[in-house]
Amino acid sequence: MRKAAEVSTRRFSSIILIVIIVVLALSLAALYQAYELFVLNDPNMGYYLLIGIIGLALSTYMLFQTRRQIRKFTLKSPPIVTTIICPECNFKNIRNFERGDYILKELGQCTKCKGKMMISAIYREVKEKVKEEKVFT
Amino acid sequence: MIQLETLPAALFPGQDSLSWIFQVIFTLLFIVFVFYGQRIQMYIMVREIQGSLLRLKYIRDEGRKIAIATIKEIGKPEADPAERVNQFLEYITIPPESMDPAGVVWKLEHILDVRENRFKDEVKLMAPAADKTDINNLENTLEAAAALNLIYKVIRHFYILGKKTLSLYIIMQIQMILPLIMREAEAYASALKAFSYGQPIGDGAGALVAAKLMHGHRKRKIEKDCVVAKVPLESRTAYVIKAEGPGGNVGKPGEAIKRVVEENKGKISTIIMIDAQLKLEGEKPGEVVEGVGAAIGGPGIEQYKIEDSILKYKIPINAVAIKEDIGDAVSPMRKEIFDATEVAVGLVKRAIKEKTKEGDTVIIAGIGNSIGVGQ
Structure with a gap:
């Protein structure tokens, strides 16, 4: 990208x-x-x-x-991560975003408990370059 | 006192020819700056605008390329969509005349509805294989590309006009706001990529809060592109409203709130609206604040409708705002904003407990673009 x-x-x-x-x-x-x-x-x-x-x-x-x-x-486009969780056993999988992903999308079965996996989060992490203004907080 | 015959020596001191040369150069430079200082300053500004304009042109062209590539990838058109995309980028929307302001809200709403329908029809023609979600995302992508095209053309207009008229003031006014314009253009460039991939954006924070509250409950469609779910929350009944996702769409939450209020014959204890709010420099992104009033942006039509319906039944209205800057609002959602939605959910629940009694009915409206956010 x-x-x-x-x-x-x-x-x-x-x-x-x-x-x-x-x-x-x-x-x-x-x-x-x-x-x-x-x-x-x-x-x-x-x-x-x-x-x-x-x-x-x-x-x-x-x-x-x-x-x-x-x-x-x-x-530049920053890396976007998709977090997939199993609400039943709390198994978590984090991978790169793929086209078609959306928050609360239901995916396949959980490999651990056979429950339904779901996309719980899609976000980008930003590393701030500018120093935070500490004096005027 | 300097004698007339010693004046040349005073002006051009030194015994050797080199010091004469330097003195002449410095005198010339002084004269040049006295007479042409402003013009030199103007040329420096013009050069600065030229550099930014080239960057804007690149962003605009990249935006157009991304839009065309996405249409080709998703829409599978038979013909090359480039020509239609070019026409789309040049579309204009003429706002209604407001000399007589009575009824201007409805006139504006009508014009914007016609515009949206026209855009959707165009996208359907450009991308025949696209489904509803893809059509919404493609429409958003093209709108971001059109915004970039407009920014480029406006800056180019002032650049050329300034050069033609050699007016310092025309050049100066554009040069002064250029950093802000560049920030906005870069934000639209990020938005374009987010829209083309269907990624959730910062503006969708409100919609995400509503999605989290209504998840797992039965939803029904209400008004234009909105969904509502009846959710039992803290021993109250909450009607949770959001724009239908995961396609890029803001819906008509004002119309949806009005409908729910009418369905309940005005017996609503409170309305809580959650939306992203532009932060001031120095504020942290993802800061969550509370307040009162209709938390909704846009041209004002939906805000007008909400205020109109709450006034009729004297319903209290509360707001929860998630702070972010313009770049974050249209870029893929950053982690701080995603985390802030959890805080906002907590604040909504607390507000319901504090401001209503058990058994009351409330409306919770998550405002924002629902791209990349299901329900």
């Missing part, structure tokens, strides 16, 4: 790509300048280093965004 599809989500224009490349080149130049000033023991080195790192981070991030053209979408 789990399906996945690949959908193209975004396309970047060539102008944006040029901008990214220019920013990248300038960042590298700033880093080089920072190195030169570091050799000369110039206190202005810090500014160039900061500008270079910020520019490099920004342009790299945007460049990776352009590479992320394929994104996976999924429609």
Whole structure:
């Protein structure tokens, strides 16, 4: 029941790509300048280093965004369980849901006491991902 | 004070060409953000909507595929049902005019009846081999697919309109409610799978409570798609009502309650209604609460009928609500909600003992979609 599809989500224009490349080149130049000033023991080195790192981070991030053209979408369906019980001897059987199952459906004979088996529950178990808000309970 | 000849140096400080370049870039960026800041913000929003729209399109297409596959599997049609499914997804229902509100409830009921009959006829034509339960489930599946189609089209409308008019406010209003819309769409996607497999859903919690109370007792059909059983409960006589299962169906519980009240000439000590209720964030799913009033959702027709008949005989009405969010309401029933039905049964019994005397007659109505719930 789990399906996945690949959908193209975004396309970047060539102008944006040029901008990214220019920013990248300038960042590298700033880093080089920072190195030169570091050799000369110039206190202005810090500014160039900061500008270079910020520019490099920004342009790299945007460049990776352009590479992320394929994104996976999924429609997940959680496992559904069916609980079958024998009301007479309380024999319990839990299995995966099958088409045609419904709550209070009478099934065949109980293997233990020959009583009538019945579907008593159909449900899915959810594991909460989000942390519960403990403060505002 | 800065001299005029030193102004360029103040604006573009630094001795080397690199600092000039940076200063120019920062100045340009400043100017760009001053004049085009709003437009840049709008493009970011448009991109966000575009991403969600693609996801909605995928969900919509998957929904359509699931509906067609289920029809083919269950209905065994001779011809390909794809064309009919496409037409079904585009059906419209025009609500009655309410300028003169007198009688609008009955007009709306009539329109909804016509719609339901039309849907059922369409499903029968699409799936000739389907039995009554399958027809109800297929109708629900197609309705969920139609809801997804509508959500997709509305968001697409605002997306295109926003891009055409370049109006920040059109884009902004859709971008702001987008997370809620996506949650609803994902809930419908889960519902679609549940309906196609005939699995009980969270909304059926009320119907499940009634099913547990009436199980093992003689049932008879009453009004449209509802069943009633006369159950001895805590030394009282309880008429337990629910929509007929296990097919996807909500029935007309309002009409059924009205009929039972009339059959007993209004001699009903109390009515207890059990239904799923949308929870607020922070509340636990499966929390069971009590109250008064007609616990029933939908367009309001059934609620109107119940309130009308209890007013005539001054019958007290109590409510038991099982909390869940929109996603849980239309997805396969989660364990917490299933467990809550047992708690609700206990509360119903307690309410009967506390609010009525031995020998009294009560009505217990389990409201909700009876998909995957027998009786």
